[in-house]
Amino acid sequence: MTLDWTTIDTVLLDMDGTLLDRHFDDHFWLEHVPKRWAAVHKMSIKTAQEQLYALFRSQERTLNWTDLDYWSNRLGMDIPQLKLEVEHLIAVHPGVIEFLAYCRQHGKQLWLVTNAHSKTLTIKMKKTRIGHWFDGIISAHQVGLPKEDDRFWEELQRFISYDPQRTMLGEDSETNLQTAARYGIHYLFYISHYSSRCTPVTSSEFATIDYFTRLIPADGGSVVRLPTGGC
Secondary structure, eight states: OOEEEOOOOOEEEEOOOTOTHHHHHHHIIIIIIIHHHHHHHHHHHHHHHHHHHHHHHHHHSSGGOOOOHHHHHHHTTHHHHHHHGGGGGOOOOOOHHHHHHHHHEEEEETEEEOOOOHHHHHHHHHHHGGGGGEEEEEEEHHHHTTTTTTHHHHHGTOOOOGGGGGGEEEOOOHHHHHHHHTTTOOOEEEEEESSSSSSSOOOOSEESSSGGGSSOOOOSSSSOOOTOOOO
C-alpha cells in the first residue's frame, strides 16, 4: 500500500502494546497480581491464576477492564502500588520517539487515545516521559466508553475535532481497529510487535507494521510504500 502524509492531518495512537511494550501489562496481570493474591489468600499461584483470570475475563470490553480503582476494590489490593513494584518493566517500543518527532515536525495533530485508567497514565507518563509529544491525552474513562464500543469514535469528537478521512490510527487491537473502521477512520495500522516477548503476526484485515519507523519516509518526502498486509 502507499501512504501519502499530505493527506493526513490527525494521528491517533493507542498506548499499551502500540507505543509501550505490553510485556509490562502481561507480566503484571498474569503473573505479578496472581503472585500477590496467592500470598494474601494462602493458595498456590496456579489456583490464584485460575480464579483471577476468570474475574478478568468477566470484565473484558468494559471500562472496568482497565479501571484500577475497580480492581483495587474487587481484589482488596492496592493495584497502583503493585504496579510500582514492577514499573522497571515499563518501556517505550523502538522507533516510537522518532515517529512522534516526525509527526510534530510535520505539523500533525497528535493525540494519545487509550483505554488506560488515569492512575495508569500517571505512572506510565512519569516513567516514559513521552507525554510532552502529544497535543493531548484522552482516556476512554473520560469518554465514558471503551474503544471496543462502536460509539466511541463519534463520542471522541467531543474531545478532539478530527476528520476521519484524514486521520491515522495506530493500534495493537484488531477489535479497536474494526470499530474505528466502521466509524470511517481511513488510515488504520495494526501493530504486530506489541510485546518484546511476542512473535509478530500479520493481521489479515489491516495494514500491519512491526515498528512505527516503517511509516517514516526514507527519502525525506511524504510518501511511504508498504508491503501489502505485512511489515
